[in-house]
Amino acid sequence: MRMRSQIRTLLRFELRDEFRGGEVGLVVVPFAVVALLTIPMAVGIDTPLLERIGPGIYWSIIMLFGVLVTQRQSSTAPTAARDMLRLAGVDPAARFAATTLATFVLLVAFEIGAGLATVALYSPALDSWWPLAALLPLTAAGLAMIGTIAGNIVSGLETKTSLVALIVVPIAVPLLLGAAQATEGLRVGAGILRWVLLLAIVDVVLAVAGVLTARPLEESPR
Amino acid sequence: MRARPIDLAAIGTLLTAFVAGLVVPPDAVQGDLQRIMYVHVPSAWLAYLSFTVTLVGSVAYLRSRSLRWDRLAGASAEVGVVFTGLALATGMIWGKPVWGVWWTWDARLVLTAVMFFIYLGYLALRRSFDDPELRARRSAVLGVIAVLQIPIVHFSVTWWRGLHQPPTVLRPDNPQIDSPLLFALLMSVAAFTVLFIALVTRRSNLAAAQDAAGESQLADPTAGAAITSPTLGGSS
């Protein structure tokens, strides 16, 4: 019960800190939209081609720019704050869960924002849009977990943002493939169950890894 | 630097494999181009072996907190990244004459590329820490998570590429291998494995010496001794 209460408290305040700062909504989402806008400038504005590859570009943007969401200022608590939480007896797994949940909420919002821009700019035609209600949260959950784990691994380092990106993106390849191939399946009317299962398996593996590694990472000597 | 028995064994087996690779007949279809296989396949084998050893070292460190396991994991990753890069390069060189392009999006090539960048991230993390224990703890966690993801990456890439057939029936890594070629291939795999053991043990020993040399002793001056009174402002 105490752990749930800790997670709720940390989650509430972390989200509040982020909404006030607005880094995700006011910086990362516009940055992603700029990327979506500039890619056709580079590859050519062949409308049928963009319609076909738009979903794939969207998921690439989510993965690459999603790393910025996971490393936003409000998720990377200062060392003194982490010490304070350690002394207050906050379970490292609770801190992992709270940060991951906050990141998950923000990533879903980011996916929706970037998704609207993708629909506007690329006009992708999907047979069915409803499965996205599963794809978006599954991908966001995996990215949130791997981003939080990576953030804890590099905490205290100066070069952490770029290092986190290098760590997260290769490991997140199954998330990209699962989401992109499922969306492609929706576009051509093919089955997507195996890709949804892949995303779910990745999420479960990362959740277990995140909880098990929270304490060893927290107790690192400094 | 003295040559150890394992070093001599590595040199010996490599020379033998090199000669074997040159004297066996060329492939009936690909000709001498196929001889790249004697470097490409063992390199890819070492890429997977290195990952496995890094996983074992990482888990062993987390259980025992003994730094020698961390040094093993790090050494294996360093050697592994070299051979993963070699597997990629030879794969591309092998594929170019066949497919006319350097990169074919073949499932195994893509998986090898992903592994290569996972290695780079792991090594970049290790380089960022001065403190051996901090480096060991953080690297071990990443090592376990990264390597556990490899099978998932493998399946996802294989499923993905299973939807897209290669443009030609000809595949460089032809599974039908005649006995002499198979013998040369197995010699190469064995030689590369001995080389791996030699390189990893030497690198581990070097890391141990580096850590020992860097460790401060109780008789050393303290870090604070480097700070003296300023000479400006008339302070004494």
Place this chain on the structure above:
Amino acid sequence: MTSPTVSLRSVAVRKPGALILRSIDLELAPGSATALFGANGSGKTTLLRVVATLLRPSTGTGEVLGAPLGTAAVETVRKRIGLVGHDTTLYPNLTLGENLELAASIVLGRSARTEAHQALEQVGLAAAVDRRAARSSNGMKRRVEFARLLIVAPDLLLLDEAHVGLDPDASKLVEHLITDVTSRGGSALVVAHEEERVKPIVDRTLTLVDGILAGAAS
């Protein structure tokens, strides 16, 4: 005879290429307040972090609030330790009140807005409850950290650079925190540079030189 709040024996802290603490022998008796002085880079903060159980010593043994250093037992006593370090624990976009409410809720295990506001009033920040931490001065942030200690009510008080950023008014808070802890039978260890401000409020002073503690009565 009651056990010391803190007992360190031959504690050393070594980093790659740098010896921070050579051999620390330290005892903090219950009800005592100790000041720790030393030059820049002498290892005062490192020693404080060892005592706070946040940093494991390379060698040596010790107990903090009865829990041996480097064992799982330290997790049971951490809640009784109050630490204010160099840096702020505040989230920049939260208000001072929200930051303290977060800390208080974690410490007390329940919603604690009332306690947080009361503590802010006690440290003279009642009118700044809704000011964002990013827009607050270092002195104000420091007062919030002290307000957190009022809620924690620690048995072991650790202050690093106690008076930095504090006006003379706020400096009284340091004295109050020390008196509060020692009157309850706890101990205080205060790192400071301004001897004239700290000496009157502690029982003894120690100086960290060349990785070893040299002591004197106050």
